[in-house]
Amino acid sequence: MEQEQLIKDYVDANLQEAIEFLEKLGKIPAPSHHEEKRAEFCKKWFVEQGAEKVWIDEAKNVICAVDCDKHEDIVVFMAHTDVVFPDIEELPMRREGKKLYAPGIGDDTANLVNLMMAAKYFLSNLIPMKKGVLFVANSCEEGLGNLDGCKEIFNKFGNRITEFYSFDGYMSQCTSIPVGSYRYRISAKADGGHSYLDFGNENAIYTISSLIQALYEVEVPTEEKTTYNVGFIEGGTTVNSIPQEASILYEYRSPSQKCLSEMEEKFNKIISDLRNSGKNINTEILGIRPGKGKMNEELFKSWTESNISVIKKYYDGSIDLQPYSTDGNIPLSKGIFANTIGTIAGGEAHKREEWVDLDSLSAGMSIALDLMLKYAK
Numbered sequence: 001m002e003q004e005q006l007i008k009d010y011v012d013a014n015l016q017e018a019i020e021f022l023e024k025l026g027k028i029p030a031p032s033h034h035e036e037k038r039a040e041f042c043k044k045w046f047v048e049q050g051a052e053k054v055w056i057d058e059a060k061n062v063i064c065a066v067d068c069d070k071h072e073d074i075v076v077f078m079a080h081t082d083v084v085f086p087d088i089e090e091l092p093m094r095r096e097g098k099k100l101y102a103p104g105i106g107d108d109t110a111n112l113v114n115l116m117m118a119a120k121y122f123l124s125n126l127i128p129m130k131k132g133v134l135f136v137a138n139s140c141e142e143g144l145g146n147l148d149g150c151k152e153i154f155n156k157f158g159n160r161i162t163e164f165y166s167f168d169g170y171m172s173q174c175t176s177i178p179v180g181s182y183r184y185r186i187s188a189k190a191d192g193g194h195s196y197l198d199f200g201n202e203n204a205i206y207t208i209s210s211l212i213q214a215l216y217e218v219e220v221p222t223e224e225k226t227t228y229n230v231g232f233i234e235g236g237t238t239v240n241s242i243p244q245e246a247s248i249l250y251e252y253r254s255p256s257q258k259c260l261s262e263m264e265e266k267f268n269k270i271i272s273d274l275r276n277s278g279k280n281i282n283t284e285i286l287g288i289r290p291g292k293g294k295m296n297e298e299l300f301k302s303w304t305e306s307n308i309s310v311i312k313k314y315y316d317g318s319i320d321l322q323p324y325s326t327d328g329n330i331p332l333s334k335g336i337f338a339n340t341i342g343t344i345a346g347g348e349a350h351k352r353e354e355w356v357d358l359d360s361l362s363a364g365m366s367i368a369l370d371l372m373l374k375y376a377k
Helices: 003-025 036-048 105-125 148-157 204-216 257-276 297-314 329-333 360-373
Strands: 054-056 062-066 074-080 094-096 099-101 132-138 161-167 180-189 227-235 245-254 280-289 337-341 355-357
Touching (some): 003 099, 003 360, 036 062, 036 105, 062 105, 105 161, 148 329, 161 360, 204 227, 204 245, 329 337, 355 360
Parallel strands (some): 074 132
Antiparallel strands (some): 062 132
8 A cells, every 4th residue: 555545544544533632632731840640641542552662751751662672773753741831720622613722732732642643553553663763742842841851861862862853833844943042040139228328339230230231242153143132130129228139031042052152151251250240140040952063964954855845745835944942952952863843733822722723633643654654664
């Protein structure tokens, strides 16, 4: 049977199951670092499909391994369980025609369903693979989850992983360029006091303002687009008090790890200079998402183009190749070929009104299965 017909028959036969699966999974709360309920649900589902080697690791990743004991090289197919919302009770859901609404239903629940339903084909049919395969429902992709789930996969299997796919975003997206970021909370402390009686005492807001000015005078690297931002500031108590404390949230971003490292050096020098001048400055790293490392760019481009050709079999729109910050940052920073590929249609991502077009699951599941079949013997 030709592969295209095999995929169509499988998807047609399993589409209703995929929709019902999405309706169940999409109600389970999963804030970053608190994905336990979804993890247990996904593990149980894998076992029910016949998975012999499936477990939940210390980072709350659900890992289903296929043929990894037969091959040294491993390919990873991943989609994340966490959502951006803090709910710990069942997430609200409603269906209107072919649209399913729920917080996090598209980012990334529907992509995860497409991954797992495609993986079911291999578990049900015991397909031998050219490489070991990890099907991963990973934790901590969103926000200050800091890609911790993906990082743990590479801590455990990193020297064996040769290719990496993350299913995330909309069907138009194929991300091969990561946006790395370093995020900090920076605080200043001072003696403070009464605005009149203690006039002249050190002012924490003045110190933090001087820091902001220095940060905004930094010349950014020009090798790749590099940005910075102070996005939050707080401090002080009343208008007649000299502030004792003030703090900011600051980040810089770039697709290039080299540029990020240059920004880190400049940042550290600014902080060091302030401390050497007697200022009480404390820095806390809130999150690091690495940028792209060195790799064979010609081969990587060819590999990405082959994945785009698969997407185009099932999606006739233009392909979005813009840089994004995803789980793919981790392998790309290590020089490992990685694409983050969307498998759904929908809208209002990161809003409680997010929705998914249920008709898009057919094409999305087809994309996921087609990509996986490249590794079947």
